Amino acid sequence: MTPTKQQDDSNYDNNLVSMCVEEATESLLESPYGIHALVVYSDMIMLREFWSFYAKKSIEEKNELLLLAPFYQTIDSVRETLSEGHKSIDVQKYENEEKSLIIVDALEKYMDKDAGGFDVKALLKGIDDLAEYAENVSKKEWISFLGDSGAFLFKNQLQSLLNYESSLPSQFDINLKGICLYHEKDFDRLSADQKKEIINHHKIAVKILNN
Numbered sequence: 001m002t003p004t005k006q007q008d009d010s011n012y013d014n015n016l017v018s019m020c021v022e023e024a025t026e027s028l029l030e031s032p033y034g035i036h037a038l039v040v041y042s043d044m045i046m047l048r049e050f051w052s053f054y055a056k057k058s059i060e061e062k063n064e065l066l067l068l069a070p071f072y073q074t075i076d077s078v079r080e081t082l083s084e085g086h087k088s089i090d091v092q093k094y095e096n097e098e099k100s101l102i103i104v105d106a107l108e109k110y111m112d113k114d115a116g117g118f119d120v121k122a123l124l125k126g127i128d129d130l131a132e133y134a135e136n137v138s139k140k141e142w143i144s145f146l147g148d149s150g151a152f153l154f155k156n157q158l159q160s161l162l163n164y165e166s167s168l169p170s171q172f173d174i175n176l177k178g179i180c181l182y183h184e185k186d187f188d189r190l191s192a193d194q195k196k197e198i199i200n201h202h203k204i205a206v207k208i209l210n211n
Contacts (some may be wrong), residue, residue, distance in 0.1 A: 002081075016205045021046065024206045025053040029062060031204060033142060033175040036168055038202040042184045044072060046208045051078060051146075052085030057146050059089060059100050065140035067130060071106040071150035072183065078103050099138040107151040123164055131174045141175055148181040153189060165198050 016038075020029060028037055041047045051068065058064045070078050082101075083091045094101035110123060127145070134140045152161035165180070172178060180202070187195065199205045 005189070007053070014208055016040065016199050018207045018209045020210070021049045021053055021208055024208050025050065025057060027206065028177065028179060028204065029057050031177065034172045035175060035177050035203050036130060036170050036201070037145075037177065037204040038170065038182065038199060038206065039179055040182045040184055040187050040205075041209065042210075046210070048081045049086055049181075050208060051081050052087045053183075054144070054146065055082050055101070056087035056089055062144075063074055063100075063140065064142040064144050064145075065100050065130075065134040065138045067101070067102045067104070067143070067145045067147075068131070069106040069109050069147035071148035071154070075103050075105060076145040097138045100140060100204075106148045107154070109147070110151045111155070119170050124167060127174075127176065127178070131176065143174075143176045144179065145176060146179045146181060148183075150183055150186050153186045158190075158194075162194065162197070165201055170201055170203055 028039075031037070039050070041050060051070075055066055055068070058066045068078060073081070078164075079091045082089050089101075091101065095103070109126070127149065130145060132141060134143050149161060152158065152164070168178060184207075189196070
């Protein structure tokens, strides 16, 4: 699928394109595995819609293992969003029975509590561990990993964020779609050069707009 693309009229790099929630979801889901993508969302309403649309199609249509790592929502609120949102799913079934849905707190996933910061090597190893889990536990061949980057900025760990992004390949060599989520206010804390660097390191860079 090739969605209609509207170039964003802000100061972001021209490679950041604006799409509605459904269009962005379709574009990401139809993109090839191995993709490293960026999604900038304007507010929690947009993010909840995105969670809902993506989870429904990822799990039920694409038969993927889906890992969600929210920061500005609790795990329970994400479960509620997926259970009662625009495209509801049976969260308990997919988490506990089919093992095709994992929801973790982004701060806990990204931060090394012993080191008091973010361990980029450990984060990269976590991606390999996820692939092993998909193969051996959930019996899934395909994976989508959606993680919110707000945890880095909340801890004022901007350099760790930049190191993490630059350490990730623009194309993974496993059947994984890695999607980095940024609240627009967090993204705007970056300099123009930092925004450009992050956008250009992703194969797909999308800003979600109101429908």
